[in-house]
Every structure is written in C-alpha cells, then in structure tokens.
Amino acid sequence: MKLIKIAIVLLLGTLNVFSQNLKNDTIQVRKNIKFKYEALIIPSVLIGYGLIGIESDGLKFVNSEIKAEIKEHIDEKFTIDDISQYTPFLSVYGLNAFGVKGKNNFKDRTIILGTAYLIMGASVNGLKNTSGVERPDGTSRNSFPSGHTATAFMGAEFLYQEYKDVSVWYGISGYLVATGTGFFRMYNNRHWFTDVATGAGIGILSTKIAYWVHPFIKRNLFKDKKSTYGVVVPFYNGKEYGLGMAIRF
Template sequence: MIKKLILFLALFPFVLTAQDATTATDTIVKNDFSASKYHFKLKQVIIPSTLIAYGVIGLNNDDIKRLNADVRDEVLRNEHKERTIDDVTRFVPMLSVYALNLVGVEGEHNFKDRTIILTTSLLITFTTVRSLKAMTDVQRPDITAYNSFPSGHTATAFAGAEFLLQEYKDKSIWYGISGYVVATGTGLMRIYNNRHWLTDVAAGAGIGILSTKIAYWVYPFLKNRIFKDKKGEKQITAMVMPFYNGEQFGGGMVVRF
C-alpha cells in the first residue's frame, strides 16, 4: 500500500498538469480576459477540491488516520537526518516566474500584473491556512505543536507551481510540470521531516492550487477596478508578497519604477 502511494505521489505532477494540457495552445492578448484561465470552470476545481476534501475527511476518519500513521512509521523506520531544503523549495516555483522573465523568457503577464495575481494567491493561501490551523488544532507527528493541518509549506509551493503553470504553459507544459515536481517534493519533505501528516500535505496542495486559480478568476476585476493604469502617467509598481511557513508569517516588498 505504501509503495503504491509513493508511486502515485511520484506521478502526481503529471496528473495535475494534464488538466491544463488541452488549453496549452491558447494565446492571451494583453487585457483580453476571454481566456479560460480567467473564468470559473468546474473541471478546474475537481483535483484541488478532492485533495482538500481528503484532508478534511481525514481529520475524523479512522482509516485515513491509520494510513497517516503507516506512512509516518514507514518514513521513520530507517534513521535519517532532518533536511531543511523544503524551507527553500516552497518558494522556488513562484520565484521561477520572475527569474525566467529576467532572462528573457516572457510569461503571460508583465511584472505588475503577475505580481497582482501572485499577491492575491498568497493572501488567499495565507488566510485559509492560518484559519484552518486555528480551527482544527491538529498535533504534528513530531508532537511539537498543535498546528499541523494543513501544511503551509506545501500550500505555498503548490500556489507557486500553479502560478508557474498558468504563466508559462503556452510556452511549454514542462515549465508547469517542473514547478509541480518541486512542489510535490516539498510536500514529501514535510512528511520525511516528520512535520506533517499525509492529510496535511494533501490539503495544503489543494489549497495552494485553488488559491492561485481564484487569483486568476478575480484578476480581471482587480485589473479594471483597482489597479487600472492611467494613460500618460508614469507607473510605480509596489507589491507586498506575504508568506507563511506553518510557524511564522512575514512578507517582502518589491518596487519597480
């Protein structure tokens, strides 16, 4: 059972990115909000909703709790050192969007617009994760705290992975797949480090993906009503990007003149 689960997790990025493969050839015209990514479609929420539902059901389901324990026991069966790479990898997918633009590989949106989308996604992710941690009060597998559900690291990583996918899937679907590989690895490392249960990671992944999808859905409203450019005026872009790692929260500011 555990080996099958590990195999599924290894293929997880390909399953997730496949849902957007059919629209990979769509082209986006600047300020044209007719593309599918800006409109709610039921099929877009099936996978993230399923992941969130699995995590929530697992809070009170004995069978899923036993699976959580089995996965934890399998991981801890052999001695291993805790790795902190997941503290870094959770940010890799989202930062890759900016890095690719810096080296000349342009995504779907300019600096200002993609930062609006990312900030919206992170705000939704942070608020959701923070609220659920306070409401559920689940003890971590390493018994250090009662804020295990859901995984903040995983939510941040998958929010970034979906962001990378949406910005670059028209260039190549492999950008999105690579982001999801990193995000999946981040979730697995949270389990490996005995910081989260499987259900925490599953719910975190769903929250991150759904948060970014919501950010794209509300982007046309934000663009037209709140961040609308005024012709003839020089624009100064300043965006605050919050983060939450499951224990601390903070933020960073980017200013572009």
C-alpha cells in the same frame, strides 16, 4: 503497504493538472465570471481528502503507516523544504529576468501572486487555528494543513499558468519541486500525509482563483496604476525561514 501506495498516488496525481486544456483555465469577464468547473476537481479532491482525514480513523491509520514507513529510512532531517517552498514562484521572476517572457507583465503577475498568497495564507492560517491537529513530532497542534506545501503548490500553479504556452516543462518542474516539498515535510516529521494533501489543494486552488478574479481586481482596484514596484526579502528568525514581500502600485 497497499494503503500507503494509494495515498501517495493521490498526491502525485496532482501532476496531472498539466493535462488540463487551456480552456479549462480561461475565464470570460462580461456580466459574470465564467470558468470550467473541471479545473476545481483535483484541488477539491485533495482538500476534501485532508478534511475527511481529521476525523476518519481509516485515514489516520494511513497517516501513521506512512509515518512509520518514512521513519524506517530517516537518517537525519533534511530541511530543504524551508527553501524549496518558495522556488516555484520565484522561478517566474527569475525566468523573466533572464529574458524568458511569460503570460503577464510584472504588474499583472505580481497582482495575481499577491492575490493568491492572500487567499492561500488566510485559508491555511484559518484551518490551522481551528483544526487543532497535533504535529507528528508532538511540538504543537497546528499541523493541519501544511503551509509549506500550500506555498509550494501555489507557486507551481503560478509557474505553470505563466509559462504553459512557452513550455509545459517549466510547470512540470515546478510541480516536481512542490511534490518534493510536501514529501520532505513528512520526512522531517512535521506533517501528516493529510496535511500535505490539503496544503497542495489549497495552493493550487488559491492560484486558480487569483487568475479568475484578476480581470475584476485589475479593472476595479488598479485601473489607474501605471507601474508596479516590488521587492522580495527572505528572513530567518533563528527557528523558521520566511519570505517577506513588499509591493508598491
């Protein structure tokens, strides 16, 4: 039980990301991109924890204990995580539609989101295809890391970055939803705790990188583009929910 509490605290500790000073997330684009390395600590710890857990018998034991603890309280699956993974980043566009202005305009935030999604997706799929970790329910060997959790935490950090100067509570709510998404991935027996922890780290880090490199991308790839159009379309193929994004610059 003590190990379970320690493991859960590691995941919930991601909420402390809001306490980072604004300077920790600021870059200066001159000859080189400069950023505060402190911003990498939390996502790096989460990712490292999961990577170590692939081979660590101790962390595998923690995974099993958490699974057993959750199983005692499961009545039936509750697949809200298929929807909640998208809620944080969609909230950015929803808030803007209702007149709550964030840090960036539609074009810039969409470029940032697209960049973060590409980084996150490539990282998650690369690890899924090489790690070969079996899911808790035994259905496949692509459990590590959790893509749902990565998407949710990517969106939570995106929501935080866009609205932290308006109210920190927007970001906190996004991280609460993301943490809930990770919990329900375990509750629904689809992921181990190490999968969820690494997914959270990848999601946070992907968004941070997207903000850091945005000035370079905007200056070199989109400098002549005056407008941006986009559409987000949900889909369901009978087995999985998903979200398609089409962007025109």
